[in-house]
Amino acid sequence: MDLARRFAAGEIDAFEELFRAHQPDVYRWILRLVRDPAVAEDLTIETFWRIYRARARFDPDRCFGAWARRIAVNLAMGHLRHSHREVEMPQAAIEACPGPPLRDHVLSREARTAIARAFASLPARLRAVAELALIEQTPYCEIAAALGITVQAVKSREFRAVRRLRELLSKLGITP
């Protein structure tokens, strides 16, 4: 019996194998969206817990990775929507990671913090697409599959996110 069928039958060893194989991908997608390693770890565990509980409904002929990614992204989006905390860059990360210098200028710490705050203030739907498309350079088709929307919807959200970000940044005196 293959791994997916053994998992669907409730074998814990099969679940562990799937967990170890897909945990990096699940964690990476969640982290891209929530930008907080501790939250990403918690949501990774929650994702696999939901997967384990739903094992009886899993069709072994379907792609386990795609199923896991959809659950993970939905959880991360739920976190973005319902969390009252602003998802900001941790100060330590700002200081530790200077990032690539721009041709014309290097951002000050204050400017980075202001940009991170402006980004965090975007609605969850726009922030998720902006994070994946603008920062991570993820292909539109992958974003669409992960979010369960069309490529056209991804482009539309990206356009709205860019427009909103430009408005927010211009209020801060930052004109990219």
Next chain:
Amino acid sequence: MNEHDDQPLRRLLQEALPPLGETPARDLWPRMRLRLESAPAPWPWLDVALAAAALAALIAFPQAIPWVLLQC
């Protein structure tokens, strides 16, 4: 607005919001294992349904109770 126009904004965002790392700092399986072990056992719905049906039958036909007791 096209992708070319977005390039300065992309660079600005990439500098302000750099990647945080690609993998978890530790093995998450021990936490997962704990979560699995601490989960309550699933409610045995089939057993409950059978018990409820048996109880309903005894309430509906109380004259069957002595016969049921004799079978025990």
